Each structure stands twice: as C-alpha cells, then as structure tokens.
Amino acid sequence: MKSIRKTYNDGYLQYGQTETGRSETGKRIGNVFVEEGRLAYSEQSCREQDYQMADVMSRSLDMKVKTPLPPNYRSFSRKRVKVSGVTFDVIKVDADRSNDELYLYLQEVGS
Structure with a gap:
C-alpha cells in the first residue's frame, strides 16, 4: 500500500490575536498582533456555497486555506491570521x- 503525503506548499501563516498596544504611561497607541503559532498552508478555491455562507453571516470571503491540524487545537474563534x-x-x-486538517475561511481586515 502506497502512503499518500499531503503537501502544504503555499507558505506559512501566523495565527494569533490582536491586542491593544499601550505606551509606558498607559496611553493606547494602536493594535499589536500577538503570534501564537505558525502553520503551513495550501490555498483552496472557494465554491459558490462558501460565498453564500459568508454572505449569510454578513461577511465577505477573501481566502480559503487548508492547514494541518495543530497539536494544541482548541478553537480559532476570535483569532486573526497573517498571510x-x-x-485576516x-x-x-x-x-x-479524519484527515487531521482544518479549512479556514478568511476575511481581510479592513475590507
């Protein structure tokens, strides 16, 4: 039996959260991306039903990627991704x- 190796050769993405950056006096100076990890990814084509799902959520779908399932995966809710x-x-x-993969549907920040 021949083993099938999955490839994620489109690059690496960083995932994490955006936190409020503060100066030494405590004044807000902007948002800072705090990286929690990196994953290799493969960009996927978006289907019509993917666009409809985003439209129902009042969001826009800009990119869909496939990544291996991270070992400490709990949730990607309220996460941001940098590609x-x-x-996003x-x-x-x-x-x-079953394939130890995640499909992430992404919307560019600011769009």
Whole structure:
C-alpha cells in the first residue's frame, strides 16, 4: 500500500490575536498582533456555497486555506491570521478530523 503525503506548499501563516498596544504611561497607541503559532498552508478555491455562507453571516470571503491540524487545537474563534503580511479575520473553521486538517475561511481586515 502506497502512503499518500499531503503537501502544504503555499507558505506559512501566523495565527494569533490582536491586542491593544499601550505606551509606558498607559496611553493606547494602536493594535499589536500577538503570534501564537505558525502553520503551513495550501490555498483552496472557494465554491459558490462558501460565498453564500459568508454572505449569510454578513461577511465577505477573501481566502480559503487548508492547514494541518495543530497539536494544541482548541478553537480559532476570535483569532486573526497573517498571510504574506496581510491580516485576516477567521470567519469560519471546518475541522476534518479524519484527515487531521482544518479549512479556514478568511476575511481581510479592513475590507
């Protein structure tokens, strides 16, 4: 039996949260992305039903990626992802536990 190796060769994404940056006096100076980890990813094509799902949620779907399931995976709710320096909100996550993969539906921050 030949083993099938999955490839995630489109690059690496960073996932984490955005926190409020503060100066030494406690004044708000902006948002800071705090990285919690990195994952290799493979960009996927978006289907019509993916766009409809985002539309129902009053969001826009800008990118869909497939990643391996991280070992400490709990949830990607309220997470942000950085891909090639561009920050995205995670609007939905589909976990495929049989293949140990995650499908992340992303909306670019500011769009």
